[in-house]
Amino acid sequence: MLRTTFLGHQGWLLSTESTTVLVDPLLTEAFGHGGHLGRVFPPRRIDPAAFPEVDAVILTHEHDDHFDVPSLHRLDRRIPVYLSARSSVAAHELLTTMRFGGRSLVPESRLEIGDLVVHTFTADHRRSGGDEFDVVPMFVQAADGDGSLLTSVDARPTDAMLDAVGALGTAGIWCYAHNLTSSAFADARGRAVLDDDAALVGAAARRRYDRVATRAGAPALTLVCGGGWSFPEPRAWLDRSVFPLDAVRVAAMLEPQVSTPVVAPEPGQTWEHRDGQVREVERAPFVQALPPEHWPERTWAPSRHPQEYAPATGRTTLSSDERARLVAALCELARHWFDGPVFRGACSLTRATAQGRSPTVALSLRTSEAAPWVLAYDPTSCSFIAAQDQRDPIESFASGLELWATDLLALLEGEVGASAICFAGRLRHWNHAPAHLLVTAGALWSFAHPLHRPAATARLYRTLLDAQPEGVPTVPARRSL
Numbered sequence: 001m002l003r004t005t006f007l008g009h010q011g012w013l014l015s016t017e018s019t020t021v022l023v024d025p026l027l028t029e030a031f032g033h034g035g036h037l038g039r040v041f042p043p044r045r046i047d048p049a050a051f052p053e054v055d056a057v058i059l060t061h062e063h064d065d066h067f068d069v070p071s072l073h074r075l076d077r078r079i080p081v082y083l084s085a086r087s088s089v090a091a092h093e094l095l096t097t098m099r100f101g102g103r104s105l106v107p108e109s110r111l112e113i114g115d116l117v118v119h120t121f122t123a124d125h126r127r128s129g130g131d132e133f134d135v136v137p138m139f140v141q142a143a144d145g146d147g148s149l150l151t152s153v154d155a156r157p158t159d160a161m162l163d164a165v166g167a168l169g170t171a172g173i174w175c176y177a178h179n180l181t182s183s184a185f186a187d188a189r190g191r192a193v194l195d196d197d198a199a200l201v202g203a204a205a206r207r208r209y210d211r212v213a214t215r216a217g218a219p220a221l222t223l224v225c226g227g228g229w230s231f232p233e234p235r236a237w238l239d240r241s242v243f244p245l246d247a248v249r250v251a252a253m254l255e256p257q258v259s260t261p262v263v264a265p266e267p268g269q270t271w272e273h274r275d276g277q278v279r280e281v282e283r284a285p286f287v288q289a290l291p292p293e294h295w296p297e298r299t300w301a302p303s304r305h306p307q308e309y310a311p312a313t314g315r316t317t318l319s320s321d322e323r324a325r326l327v328a329a330l331c332e333l334a335r336h337w338f339d340g341p342v343f344r345g346a347c348s349l350t351r352a353t354a355q356g357r358s359p360t361v362a363l364s365l366r367t368s369e370a371a372p373w374v375l376a377y378d379p380t381s382c383s384f385i386a387a388q389d390q391r392d393p394i395e396s397f398a399s400g401l402e403l404w405a406t407d408l409l410a411l412l413e414g415e416v417g418a419s420a421i422c423f424a425g426r427l428r429h430w431n432h433a434p435a436h437l438l439v440t441a442g443a444l445w446s447f448a449h450p451l452h453r454p455a456a457t458a459r460l461y462r463t464l465l466d467a468q469p470e471g472v473p474t475v476p477a478r479r480s481l
Helices: 069-073 089-097 159-168 198-216 236-242 247-257 320-337 341-348 405-412 454-466
Strands: 002-008 011-015 020-023 038-040 044-046 056-059 081-084 103-105 110-113 116-120 138-142 148-151 173-177 221-225 270-274 277-281 287-289 358-366 373-378 383-386 397-404 428-431
Touching: 002 044, 002 138, 002 148, 002 221, 002 287, 011 148, 069 089, 069 454, 081 089, 089 454, 116 159, 138 159, 159 198, 173 198, 198 247, 221 247, 221 270, 320 373, 320 383, 320 405, 341 358, 358 405, 397 405
Parallel strands: 020 056, 056 081, 081 103, 148 173, 173 221, 358 397
Antiparallel strands: 002 011, 002 270, 011 020, 044 287, 110 116, 116 138, 138 148, 270 277, 358 373, 373 383, 397 428
């Protein structure tokens, strides 16, 4: 028998009669490295101290909706924490600093935790558009084979993985991560509004289900999760501009097309997989979704005009020393772009294609001054230089990014995480010739990846840990540990 409790977003509590394991738990309501991105959705009541005794925690990868420092702080330090072996040294060192005695979750291995068996796999990143390079897909079984859960987390399941699951048993409960979001709100010209085709999304979900069913056996239950956050005021307008098609709608589209139940779970919902059958049982007392009338409105109604935004740091002024540090740090970003799509686009774009604009990327950096501080990307010097035309960067340059200078420095120096800026309504972009030169928040997001900048990531983790309060309730460890 295996019980599966949904904790929110992509977090799970898996249990048998004698073993309890947490997977990617978010144990506070803050979402995204201390809440800079938003808050968990749907909103919940969660009491770490009321959790059952836990034998282990599994962290599938290092993105901040899975590897969350405030949540780690709310775990008894005796609980073993298994983190993907391919996560950054910064993450593994943090677990050591926190005295967890962190352990590596190795792909293509078999891990026994009490009477749970975790089979791990390797994701295929060769043609993937994602950046979950360290993610560890899993198939979790009760040791007696009666009850299982399959998740490839934020990666597509490979045929080899599904074939291996089929040889081990059936998919049992299948977790389908639906992470569709829109960043069209960030167009600085207020022109891009994404109209997602629900039929295409539904067809993609059906194709994924059919692959799982054909190779690993039809799951007894499909749980559609992901997209589990909302935005607080004054950024609540983003709730209707970021989530074009939520998990509830995807589940409603998929269920009539398949032979087994499909559910978009709420925090606290629990299912028991026994004798090949899945049934919902009593909801968990330690995590419960608030009534729907307390949920923020996330109905898709995107704004065509970018909204005003404040800096994540709360600061609008740069000192002369900070300006110098920012210019120096930007050299690393410029080198990161070498031979990538931004570099190649800037080297290929003509003024004619750019309609007379400067054929490169500008950084339009907001400060307390009325006019922005404009820097231009110069591939020949692998740096950003002061733009000659500081008047209207959106019209003067083919492409560009606009954000607060203080936020950019904080990102480069490891004070805040990338999610606080890139997808939190604190950055805008523009592209006049996107078929030739395209820059979006992804140009900063990939730069700030923990595997690319482990030292800056380590500084961020230390800052987050130092900010945690003393004496908070913690999830209890198994007494026998």
